C-alpha cells in the first residue's frame with residue numbers, strides 16, 4: 157500500500173491508551189487523523205495495568221507533574237460519560253477516592269511526611285492520613301492484619317476498568333471519523349521536501365505531521381532524531397486472586413479489587429530491560445505483603461500472574477515534546493497514561509496541532525534532558 161502525504165494528514169503511531177486518548181482529542185479539529193497500531197511482544201502496558209486514576213503518590217519533587225494528575229482526575233468523570241455515550245459501551249468507574257495502607261508506625265509516619273510535602277508544594281490537597289479505625293470505617297467488609305496502622309486517603313483518586321476504557325476509546329474513534337489501521341511501523345524516514353514516510357508491515361505511508369505514542373517503541377521510532385531517548389522499561393509483576401464479593405468500595409494501592417471481583421496484587425518496579433518473565437519469588441513477596449494487609453487473601457486461590465513493562469521516562473516525569481530538528485513530530489511518553497488519559501484527550505490537541513503546551517506541562521519537553529525541542 158502506498159499513499160500520498162495529503163491522504164494522511166496526521167498519523168499517530170501507537171494504539172495503546174496514550175495513542176487512542178490523543179487521537180480522540182484531535183478528532184473534532186477538522187483534520188484527517190490516522191492511528192496505526194501493531195501488536196508487539198512487549199508494548200502491552202495498556203493491557204496489563206490496574207486502571208487506577210492515581211494522584212496521591214506522584215510526585216512531591218515534581219509539583220507540576222503532581223498537579224497534572226489531579227487535573228486529569230477532575231476531567232475524567234465528564235470524559236468517561238462522553239466516551240460511554242459515543243461508543244455505546246459501559247465503562248465501569250469509581251471516583252470515590254483512594255487509599256494507601258500502611259504497615260507499622262514507621263511506614264505510617266514516613267507516608268504522613270510525604271503527604272505533608274505534597275500538601276506544601278500543591279498548596280491545596282484533598283486528602284489526609286487516617287487512623288486504622290477510620291480505615292476500617294471506609295472499608296468495613298475487610299478485616300485488616302494486626303500490623304496495619306492506618307492509611308493515606310485522597311479523595312481525588314479513583315479507578316476505571318482499563319480494558320473497558322481502551323475499548324470504548326477505540327469504538328468511539330470509529331464514530332468520530334478517525335481511521336485506524338492495524339500495522340506495525342518499522343521505521344520513520346524524514347522526507348527531503350518535508351513530511352515523513354513510515355515504513356510499515358503493510359507498506360509505506362506518508363504524512364505531514366506525526367505523533368509518536370508507541371510506548372517503549374518510541375525509542376526505536378524516534379531514533380532518526382534522538383539516538384537514545386531517555387525512556388526505559390519498568391517491569392511490574394502482578395498476582396490475580398479469585399473473584400470475591402465486592403468488598404472494596406474505595407480502591408487500595410497494591411491490593412486492588414477489580415470491577416469483576418478479582419483482586420490484583422502488585423507494586424514492584426524493576427529495571428531489567430525488556431524481560432517480561434514472571435519471577436515466582438518476586439510475586440511471592442508481593443503476595444506476602446498483601447496477606448499482612450488483608451490476611452483473608454491467604455486462603456484464596458491465585459488464578460493468574462502476569463507482568464507488564466511500564467513506559468518510564470528517565471526522571472519519571474511525562475515527556476511531551478517535539479523532536480529536535482523536527483517540528484512536525486510530537487512525542488508522548490508517560491508512565492501513568494491511564495491517569496493522564498483525560499488530560500491527553502482534553503488539553504493536548506492544540507499542542508499536537510503545532511500550538512503551545514498547556515502551562516502545567518511546559519517544562520515537560522525533551523529540553524530538560526539537554527535536547528533542543
Ligand SMILES: Cc1cc2nc3c(=O)[nH]c(=O)nc-3n(C[C@H](O)[C@H](O)[C@H](O)COP(=O)(O)OP(=O)(O)OC[C@H]3O[C@@H](n4cnc5c(N)ncnc54)[C@H](O)[C@@H]3O)c2cc1C
Nearest residue numbers: 172173174194201202205208341371373392464491493495
Ligand atoms: C503492572 C502495571 C500496572 C499499572 N497500573 C497503572 C495504573 O493503575 N494507573 C495508571 O495510570 N497507569 C498504570 N500503569 C502504567 C500504564 O499502563 C502505562 O502508562 C500505559 O499503558 C502506557 O500507555 P502507552 O499507550 O503510552 O504505551 P503502551 O501501553 O505500551 O502502548 C503502546 C502501543 O503502541 C503499539 N506499538 C508499539 N510499537 C509499535 C509499532 N512499531 N508500530 C505500531 N504500533 C506499535 C503497541 O502495540 C501498543 O498498542 C501500569 C503499568 C503496569 C505495567
